[in-house]
Amino acid sequence: MEHNMSQNTIFNCTSRGMARLSVILLLQSLAFSLLAQNTNSVGINTTSVDPSAIMEVKADTPGSPTKKGFLPPRLELKNQRDKTTVPIATGTERKATAMLVYNTENTYNFSQGHVYADNYYYWLGDRWERMVYTPLVYEAVIPREFYIEGKTKQEFTTQQLNPPHNNQGVNGADLPLKFEGEPVLNRKSIFTKLTEENFQVNVTGTYDMSAFVHYNPLATVIQENVPHQPGVTYHKRAFLNLKIQRQASRAATWEDLVVVRAAWGFDAGGFLKTATINSVSVRLFKGDKIRLVVQSPYKNSSQGHGSEKPYTGTDADHPVARGFRALLLDFNL
Numbered sequence: 001m002e003h004n005m006s007q008n009t010i011f012n013c014t015s016r017g018m019a020r021l022s023v024i025l026l027l028q029s030l031a032f033s034l035l036a037q038n039t040n041s042v043g044i045n046t047t048s049v050d051p052s053a054i055m056e057v058k059a060d061t062p063g064s065p066t067k068k069g070f071l072p073p074r075l076e077l078k079n080q081r082d083k084t085t086v087p088i089a090t091g092t093e094r095k096a097t098a099m100l101v102y103n104t105e106n107t108y109n110f111s112q113g114h115v116y117a118d119n120y121y122y123w124l125g126d127r128w129e130r131m132v133y134t135p136l137v138y139e140a141v142i143p144r145e146f147y148i149e150g151k152t153k154q155e156f157t158t159q160q161l162n163p164p165h166n167n168q169g170v171n172g173a174d175l176p177l178k179f180e181g182e183p184v185l186n187r188k189s190i191f192t193k194l195t196e197e198n199f200q201v202n203v204t205g206t207y208d209m210s211a212f213v214h215y216n217p218l219a220t221v222i223q224e225n226v227p228h229q230p231g232v233t234y235h236k237r238a239f240l241n242l243k244i245q246r247q248a249s250r251a252a253t254w255e256d257l258v259v260v261r262a263a264w265g266f267d268a269g270g271f272l273k274t275a276t277i278n279s280v281s282v283r284l285f286k287g288d289k290i291r292l293v294v295q296s297p298y299k300n301s302s303q304g305h306g307s308e309k310p311y312t313g314t315d316a317d318h319p320v321a322r323g324f325r326a327l328l329l330d331f332n333l
Contacts, residue, residue, distance in 0.1 A: 072120070076105040080113030080127040088123070099123040144203070144328035146191040148183040149320045153313035161296040161310060172296035174245070174254070177213060177312065177322050190328050191290070198247075198291040199324075201284045208327040209258070211277040211292050213242055214318040218308040219269025238269040241295040242277055244324075249287030257282050261297060272315055281329065292324050 041049040045058035059067040077085055088096050099122065106117045113127065120131040154177065161172045176197040183193060192200045217238035240262045245254040262275035275294075284290070294312070312321045 072102045074102045077103045077115045079109035094125045096123050097125045144188045144190045145185050147185040147325045148179045149323040150179045155309040155311040174293040174295050177292045198289045201288040204286045206329045207284050208279050210279050211324045213275050213312050213322040214272050215312045216272045217269050217310045236269050238264040239297050241297050242275040243293050245291050247289040
C-alpha cells in the first residue's frame with residue numbers, strides 16, 4: 001500500500017511538473033513569436049518592429065500566403081455617456097481616454113447623445129466620440145443634388161389644356177413636362193430617371209425642391225373696337241398652373257405637392273414667360289415618384305390658351321425650356 005501511494009505521489013508530482021513545464025514552454029514560445037529584437041516593443045507576426053512603435057502588427061502569417069486583419073472589440077453602446085457597456089469606474093474616466101471600440105447598433109438618446117452603427121468610437125474622457133475620417137467629411141459637405149432640364153419644344157393643344165365649355169368648375173388636365181436628356185446633376189444617385197416624364201426617389205429625407213418652365217400660351221387673338229383705336233387686335237389673358245406632383249410608392253394616383261400660378265396679362269398672352277416654383281421643403285420617401293406638370297386653371301374653353309399649339313420652349317433669352325431641381329437636406333451620415 002505504501003509502495004503504491006509513493007508511486008502515485010511521484011506520478012502526480014511528475015504530472016504537475018510536466019504541466020507547469022508545458023505552460024512555461026508555451027509562454028516562452030508565445031513570447032518569442034511576439035517579442036521583437038527590441039525588448040521594449042512587441043511585434044505580432046514580425047520580429048522587426050519599427051523603432052518608433054511600441055507594437056507593430058503584420059498582416060502576413062509566417063509560412064502562409066494568408067493575410068489577416070485587426071478585429072477590434074465590437075459592442076452595442078447605449079449612448080455617448082455610456083459607462084456600463086464598457087465598465088468605467090467613476091473617478092477613472094480620464095485614465096480610459098483613447099480607448100477604442102466598434103459600435104454595432106443605432107441607438108438614439110436625445111439627452112445623452114446618439115450613437116450610430118458601423119462606426120468606430122473612442123473614449124474622450126467623459127463621452128464616446130465617433131471617429132471621423134475623410135470620406136465622412138466629404139459626405140457632410142458635398143451636397144446631394146438632382147437637377148434635370150429640357151431644351152426641346154413641347155407643344156400642347158387647346159383640347160388638352162382647356163376643359164370643355166360645359167364642364168364648369170373643373171380645371172384642365174395635368175400635362176406632364178418631358179425631359180429627354182440625362183440629369184445634369186445626380187450626386188449620390190438620390191433620384192433615378194424612370195421615363196421622360198417622371199423620376200423615382202432613392203433616398204428618404206427632406207428635400208428642397210424648385211422648378212421652372214418657359215411657356216407661351218399663344219392666347220387667342222381677338223379684335224375689338226377700342227375707342228379711338230379701330231381694328232385693334234390683342235391677345236387675351238392667360239393663366240397657367242405649374243405643379244410638382246408625387247405618386248407614393250404602390251399608390252395609383254398622383255397628388256399635388258406644390259402648385260404655383262403664373263399670369264399673362266392684357267395683350268401678353270402671346271409671349272414666352274417663366275413660371276417658377278421657388279425653393280420649398282418637402283418630405284419624400286424612397287420609392288416615391290415625382291413629376292412636373294402644367295395645367296390650365298380656366299373653367300371653360302372661351303378663355304385661356306389659344307388654338308395655335310401653346311408650347312414650352314426656348315428663345316434667345318431662354319436657352320432652357322424647363323427644369324427641375326431637388327436638394328437632399330437631411331440624411332444619416
